[in-house]
Structures are given as C-alpha cells and as structure tokens.
Amino acid sequence: MSDREAEFRTFVAARMESLRGLAYLTCGDWQAAEDAVMSALSKLYVKWNRVDSHDAYARTAVVRAAIDETRRPWWRREHAHSHAMPEHPVADGTQAVDDRLRMREALSHLPARQRAVIVLRFLEGLSVQETAAALKCPEGTVKAYTSRGLDALRQMFGTELEARHEAAF
Amino acid sequence: MKQLSDLLWEAKSGAPPMRYDIDDVVAAGRQRKHRRTATWAVATAVVVATAGVALVVPRGPAAVPTPPVASPTSAVPSAAGSFYDYSFRGFTVPGYRVALGRLGFDYSAANVSKAGSSGIEQEYQASVLMYRPGVEPRMEGTSTQTEPINGHPAFWNNKVLYWEIADNVLAAVVSGKLSQAKMRALATAVVPGGGPSARVAMKVGYLPPGYRLVTVGESYSGSFVELVPEAGVQTMSGQPGENTTAAMIPGNLVIAVTIPADGKPTPSELTCGDRPLCRVAVGGGYRLTVQGVGMTTAEVEKVARSVVAVDDPGKAATWPAADEAFPTSALLTVIR
Numbered sequence: 390m391s392d393r394e395a396e397f398r399t400f401v402a403a404r405m406e407s408l409r410g411l412a413y414l415t416c417g418d419w420q421a422a423e424d425a426v427m428s429a430l431s432k433l434y435v436k437w438n439r440v441d442s443h444d445a446y447a448r449t450a451v452v453r454a455a456i457d458e459t460r461r462p463w464w465r466r467e468h469a470h471s472h473a474m475p476e477h478p479v480a481d482g483t484q485a486v487d488d489r490l491r492m493r494e495a496l497s498h499l500p501a502r503q504r505a506v507i508v509l510r511f512l513e514g515l516s517v518q519e520t521a522a523a524l525k526c527p528e529g530t531v532k533a534y535t536s537r538g539l540d541a542l543r544q545m546f547g548t549e550l551e552a553r554h555e556a557a558f
Numbered sequence: 559m560k561q562l563s564d565l566l567w568e569a570k571s572g573a574p575p576m577r578y579d580i581d582d583v584v585a586a587g588r589q590r591k592h593r594r595t596a597t598w599a600v601a602t603a604v605v606v607a608t609a610g611v612a613l614v615v616p617r618g619p620a621a622v623p624t625p626p627v628a629s630p631t632s633a634v635p636s637a638a639g640s641f642y643d644y645s646f647r648g649f650t651v652p653g654y655r656v657a658l659g660r661l662g663f664d665y666s667a668a669n670v671s672k673a674g675s676s677g678i679e680q681e682y683q684a685s686v687l688m689y690r691p692g693v694e695p696r697m698e699g700t701s702t703q704t705e706p707i708n709g710h711p712a713f714w715n716n717k718v719l720y721w722e723i724a725d726n727v728l729a730a731v732v733s734g735k736l737s738q739a740k741m742r743a744l745a746t747a748v749v750p751g752g753g754p755s756a757r758v759a760m761k762v763g764y765l766p767p768g769y770r771l772v773t774v775g776e777s778y779s780g781s782f783v784e785l786v787p788e789a790g791v792q793t794m795s796g797q798p799g800e801n802t803t804a805a806m807i808p809g810n811l812v813i814a815v816t817i818p819a820d821g822k823p824t825p826s827e828l829t830c831g832d833r834p835l836c837r838v839a840v841g842g843g844y845r846l847t848v849q850g851v852g853m854t855t856a857e858v859e860k861v862a863r864s865v866v867a868v869d870d871p872g873k874a875a876t877w878p879a880a881d882e883a884f885p886t887s888a889l890l891t892v893i894r
Contacts, residue, residue, distance in 0.1 A: 394584065401580050410570035419574055427578055427586055434587020492569035512566040
C-alpha cells in the first residue's frame, strides 16, 4: 500500500461517519447520504495529491453530492427509502428522540440548498464566506437562505431555538 | 433554550449500519481513477497531452484516433469521437418542420417550427433536446411519471417532457405552445444516433491561444459559435447538467454570421468600436459579428480579420463542418 493510499484510508476512517451525517441532514435519506459520501470520497481519492484541504474538499463534495441526490429524477433513484425523514414526528417520551424527530421533520420542509446552508453553518460551523465557497453561490444567497431557514425552523421550534451565529448575518 | 447546533447533532444520530466500508471507498476511488469519466468526458488535445495520453483530435469521418496510451495518472478512455456530431438524426413529424439547431456541452438540440413556414417567417413551436450520455439536467419541483415513449421511461417535470431515449441518455421536449399530446408525438418521432456533423457558415483562421469551440448553433437566421478559454472547458465539463453555458465563462468569444434584424449597424468595412466587438457585412445580406467578453479590441479584431464567411450563408448546404472550419487546436474530442 502506498503512503498516499494509507493517508487516504486514515482520512476516510476518521471522517466517513461524520460526512454521512452531514449528507443525511442535507438530503434526508441515509442510503442516498451514503451514496453521496461514496461518490465524494472516490473523487477525493483521485485528487488526493492535488487538494490543499482534504477536509474542506470532502465536505463540499459531500454536500453537493447530497443536494444532487435530492434532484435525481425518480427513474434514477433507488426505491429504498426506509430511513428517509419521517413526514410526522412521533414522540416516544424521550426528549432527545423527540428533538431528533422534530428537527428531521423541520429540515425536511426546507429546500435542499437551504438545508445545506443551515447544516454547513450551524453543524459544521462554517462562516458565510466559507459556506458560499462550499456551495459555489454568492454570500448574499447564503445569508438569505440562513435567514429563511432559521425562520422556518423557528416556526416549528418556537423561541426555544437559538442560533449562535445569528449576529453574523 | 436549545442550540440549533445541538439539535442538528441530535438529528443525525441513530444512523443505520453503514453499507460501505473503507475498502469499498478505496475500490470506488481506484475505479474512478481508471475510468475517471464514468459517463463521458471532454478532452482537448492540450488537456490530453497534460494528462499524458496521446490522442489525435479527429477531423472528418475518415480520421482514426490514435489509441490512447495511459500514464500512471491518466484516464483510460475506451473510445473517442467528434464532439461536433449531433446525437440524433433529423426526424419528421406531420405538420412540423424540424431543423438541427444547436450543439453544446450538455446536449444536441433541434428546433421545431410549423410546416410550410420558412426563413425568418417560420414560427417556432418547440425544442427537442438530447443530452450527452450520463448528463442529467438540473430539475426543480416534482417529476410525474407518464406513459413510456417508445417503451422508454418518461416523466414530466416543470412542463418539460423527459424520457430515457437510450441507456443512460436523457432526451426532452420543451415547448410553451404545444399540448402535452403534441409534445409526446414529437418525442415519439426522435431517433437517437447517427446524427450529422454540426455546420458553420464560416472558416476561422486565428484564435487566441487556448480557445476551444464549445457551442455550434445553426438556425434560419444564420450561424453562430461560442469559444471559451481552456479553463472554461474545465469548468463546463465539471458541471454537466448544470446549464453552465459558454456565456457564463469569462473570456467568452462569439462569432456569428446572421441576418441583421436587430437594428445594429452593418458596415461594409470591418468596424471595431471601443468595446471588443467588430462587425462587417458579408455575402447574401448577412452580417459577421465577433465579440469577445473581457478581450482586448485588438485581439477581437485579429480574430474577425481571420474569419471568412461562406459566399451565401443562406445556403446551409454550402457550410463546412464545424471541425473543418477551425484550427485543430480549438477542437474538442469526446472520450467515453
């Protein structure tokens, strides 16, 4: 095994799980998320020696692939969405599980790119500029999507929701 | 008060077991490396040389591409063909006139107008698009399955009729005028493969270094082409289906031989103004226009002086094939 491949394997071992979570929150389906991660990491494998920041590249590629998964026409999708976000939250009495379902439900109502902006900014902690670079869109779009996304989420969570980066809008 | 970041972390918990492991990812990466463009890729002679693959850009039907020789870092294309061949033949539909219209990075297109009309009087009805293999156009909104077209899966999305005309090849009918039934009739008539080479009403002798021919358009009003710098080719080839047109690429160069119907001047001598735009009258009452966004006027003028329009652009049968009308260095080759 080459040094290059050993480095790549180490990176995948460390980041694959979190990248899958990032993709899942963006596209809303675990299997599609795994496909997005697989696609993004296989691209990274090819470009490994030419990419400055492996983490940034992987994150961007995963989010873009996950957005693409939401756009794939029905005839190219696998019809196996057993882990797709539920349409309605079902509380089981456990606060954490309730929050999880409510957040998944809330995210499922956002357009894919708006969802990606929220996830990149508040899960990955990216700045407006970094998010715009990751999604290849203007910073103004990121700000607008952030604002609209937060408004939508607050409609479900009410005033109990706090977003640490709001001051940066 | 709940932190959004905490809720997002919670929302992605409870994942099912992963279907892939590290070995799967490495195997996929190796496969992509050796078959880097699983669907299609576009390589210019320069790009190919950079990648260490020897390939002759084909010029005409008799040309045979040199078998590619892979270097450790190169893609290994299995076949090559002209970028400038339409992906479907002309076809006939009662009541309509179908003309090949545009060939670009993502698709070949035909323009459909009412039968019996001709020239500038013809009335546009619809466009038929056939995407390059593997290209999936960006779609918004909901797709609704409909009856298959010639046995192939079909669906509506945003009033556009799509169908999988061949394996891994998507086609579409776009119309703001025709009923769904008429759009289906057009789709049913389309036959993939065997399309002719795109033609242009000019020959071009000089282009700035690195410029590539990425769009060929032909219509009742004339002929136009778009060229972009090498970096633009990389941008466009990396975004299949994203509607990344040549007009979005910095340094976009447009050369057109068209009927002057826009009220702009048609000087008898080549005239270049302050902007990087030159115009001159050519045969048959047509006008040559050369415009280079972001280029110097001197460079645009140099290009314009090297352009020779066909004697009568109104006679499309006299137009040369696109890959015979430009310097070889400007041509693209499709590698599958």
